[in-house]
Amino acid sequence: MKNFSKISLLVSDLSSAAILRAYLIATALRTLEYEVEIMGFLFGNNLYRNLPSELKVYNLPGKNFPEFFGEINKFLPKVNGDIIYAIKPQIASFGVALLKKIFSHKPLVLDIDDWELSWYGGDGWHYCPTPKQLARELLKPDGALRNPYHPLYVKWMEGLVSQADAVTVHTKFLQQRFGGTFVPNGKDTSLFDPTRYDPESSRNRYGLSEYRILMFPGAPRPYKGLEDVLIALDKINQPDLRLVIVGGSPYDDYDRQLQQKWGRWIIKLPKYPADVMPDLVAAAHIVVVPQRDTPETRAQFPLKLTDGMAMAKPVLSTRVGDIPKILGNTGYLVEPACPEQIAEQIQLIFQDLDAANQQGIKARERCVEHYSIEAMASALKSVIAQL
Known part of the structure; x- marks a missing residue:
């Protein structure tokens, strides 16, 4: 078996609750004696939750497209784990992880802890803009497609789930939808005692x-x-x-x-x-x-x-x-x-x-x-x- 020692956890937005699942996974991986770094973009003002100081957290400001491409460019060289572990099928985590995989050939694990598209109507959601609307949403400074969280990108990312080398999920619903291995939300039962x-x-x-x-x-x-x-x-x-x-x-x-x-x-x-x-x-x-x-x-x-x-x-x-x-x-x-x-x-x-x-x-x-x-x-x- 290949010897992995360091794992890079990529979080789409460190100012959101996504950091909680990343923290639990990091804590579990550290009990297995892996070195773990948590990395991601900050689309809000502050970390959603401050993590213990022994966990390294690296962040860059989250921006809209096209400036976001520049941030991704700065971010990729910093991802140096032997395994890339993306939290959520979002462009800012899974999309970045796929790019890193292409350039480095490192194994990629994707964690899915929510059905992201369900917030927009699930399978019923479709993007069918007129050419004029498409131009406006791409080109205007506040155009909807400038936002990396637009549901169109979520749909693309969900379509690429099979490109991950492994998938982890935490409910049967997600497992039926995306496959993968069930990894529960663990609790520190020695702290919660x-x-x-x-x-x-x-x-x-x-x-x-x-x-x-x-x-x-x-x-x-x-x-x-x-x-x-x-x-x-x-x-x-x-x-x-x-x-x-x-x-x-x-x-x-x-x-x-x-x-x-x-x-x-x-x-x-x-x-x-x-x-x-x-x-x-x-x-x-x-x-x-x-x-x-x-x-x-x-x-x-x-x-x-x-x-x-x-x-x-x-x-x-x-x-x-x-x-x-x-x-x-x-x-x-x-x-x-x-x-x-x-x-x-x-x-x-x-x-x-x-x-x-x-x-x-x-x-x-x-x-x-x-x-x-x-x-x-x-x-x-x-x-x-x-x-």
Whole structure:
């Protein structure tokens, strides 16, 4: 077998959540004793999340075409891993990786953690411009085709998936669509270890001690179903229940809209560094992941599930995509977009919280076995062995 020692992870936009999957893959690869560098373009102002200093992160500014060609030109010589590992089938990661492969003949792995085209209507999306529109979108300074994230380029990249030497995915939906090896989103179960935290102290620390806490440790978006939880809280109408949202939305003002309508049930906490998250999740009585059923969500592996599982919390989620498979029999499942069922489950959990916490302990055992960094590393080891 060829001896690889260094892996270059290419991220399309380091200011987006794509960096989280890259970080998990990098962490798993480092447990296999590979040297790992994370590289990519910064289309926003800052890194989406600051990564531990031992992980080298190299970035160049993301620009629109044609200036972006110049940035790619500067970027290619810096990619010097023995394996190129592109995160997402985007021009700024997979496109750049394909160029590097052509010039260097190095093996290329592509990770697909979302069905990118689903954001634009999926298979139904087609680009059929008039000649005049095409000229305008290519030539005007703000023309749509100047943007490297235009769905036309996503469609091209998805059409080139077979050019990768290996593909990794994290849900069955993506595996059926693109093939490849299942590599779960691993959790650092030694950091997310409930024996290291005291829930009561955590609740005190974040000003939550007088409430029964439903926690959503992530950014609200309409398809994530938080409205369904808030409608459920309206139905239950018990004054000590609160939905704690950690981090808020970097994308739009959706969390402000939720606050305006359901502010009495919401406690909003700021974004915290990754190593503080277990202490926050320890404060929850229930972790809620109420995904709605959309083409986007069917392709996703919500990281919030394994936050709750690793911390041995009762996890309340919906029957969407891989969620039932991820939770096994260890969580509480309802139909998507069904506030009545959510209300019923919340009340059942609090009626016998001890039994629910026992379910949480089983969820942690399942997480350690199937969704730890070690489980992720084991899957990656077999991918690299085949290169």
